[in-house]
Amino acid sequence: MKVPFYGHVRQYQSIKSEIDANMQEVILSGQYVQGPRLKRFEEELAAYAGVKYAIGVGNGTDALWLTFMALGLGSGDELITNANTFFATAEAMWIAGCTSVLVDCDQKTRCIDPEAVKKAITKRTKAIVPVHLYGQCAPMREIRKIADDYGLFVVEDNAQAIDAHGDNFKVGELSDAVCTSFIIQKNLGTFGDGGAIWTNHQYINDKVRKLRNHGSNKRDVHSMGYNSRLDDLHAAILSAKLKHIKEWSGRRIEIAGRYTEGLKGCDFLDLPYVRPGYRHVFHLYVIETKDPADRDKMLDYLVKNGIDAKTHYSIAIHKQEGFPWGKDARVVSPLTHAEKNASSCISLPMFSELTEEEIQHTIRVVRDWPNRRNDK
Ligand SMILES: Cc1ncc(COP(=O)(O)O)c(C=O)c1O
Structure with missing residues (x-):
């Protein structure tokens, strides 16, 4: 699938x-x-x-x-x-x-x-x-x-x-x-x-x-x-x-809930955190590998197994070509969390028309990663 x-x-x-x-x-x-x-x-x-x-x-x-x-x-x-x-x-x-x-x-x-x-x-x-x-x-x-x-x-x-x-x-x-x-x-x-x-x-x-x-x-x-x-x-x-935005965001929130429930206990991942009282509309559902060294391997595994996962964003802005563009940018260190985010993020498929079958399949493939990480 x-x-x-x-x-x-x-x-x-x-x-x-x-x-x-x-x-x-x-x-x-x-x-x-x-x-x-x-x-x-x-x-x-x-x-x-x-x-x-x-x-x-x-x-x-x-x-x-x-x-x-x-x-x-x-x-x-x-x-x-x-x-x-x-x-x-x-x-x-x-x-x-x-x-x-x-x-x-x-x-x-x-x-x-x-x-x-x-x-x-x-x-x-x-x-x-x-x-x-x-x-x-x-x-x-x-x-x-x-x-x-x-x-x-x-x-x-x-x-x-x-x-x-x-x-x-x-x-x-x-x-x-x-x-x-x-x-x-x-x-x-x-x-x-x-x-x-x-x-x-x-x-x-x-x-x-x-x-x-x-x-x-x-x-x-x-x-x-x-x-x-x-x-x-x-x-x-x-x-x-x-006219449909509320219904579509509602569905995104529902799908995010399914992912979060389905991925519970995956100790190799950090799942998205929603602040109490906030309406997070899940433009993206971004998981992070606990170990940044796992990210590219896991992304590869997901794509090979039919899950069109992506990264948002794997290169932080201060690591982009030409930074700081003359003197038009600077960083205020440390950027510990921003850099961890860049090195370990994976976005799972997320749109309001995803089917239940697609959601459950994605969860299964992600959960199976520790058993399949050495697949050729
Ligand atoms: C956070 C953020 N800011 C700005 C933009 C720029 O928007 P656009 O691509 O329409 O120029 C985007 C997306 O593309 C974005 O995700």
């Missing part, structure tokens, strides 16, 4: 008529860029997130750096995030001309460690960028407190956690802006690339709307900007999918 990592086509088939109808409407409207469907999706997204403004952009990376620019951040400004996030979090800082400061993550959740953030603050620090890694919110109350104490912006990287919340806090409630990605593999994904920013600040909304459209909010009048818009076709697809 083969268990795929992604279920994009299965998901499309489950709501095909809704997506097709929305796409047809856009195609026949003749309005494809900054048209009525984008406006409608932005309103739906803002209502869903419980904020005043949502702005669709080209992708999640643009969402981040356009937000940094809208906040007036640039050369000489330091932005803090964790070293074990997707590369784009730091890349967006570099694009905006800022310096990324990489700190350690928490030993259990793998989200940013507030104590490490405090140690990284200098006179040049301007913002903290917590990532809601794998689908679980970063500890936003602690982050908010640090930001208040030091007068810093907070921008949430929510690319992996749409529909998550913390213990009595919502995404967006304790920050200046939230950035998200709609690339197909995300929990809310379009057939291609997409992204959005949501915020309660009118100045961020106004600035990003201009920046994404060649610095223009009036025909023929421009200041410097870029071209990063969410196309109406993508907005129409996302509108159809947004």
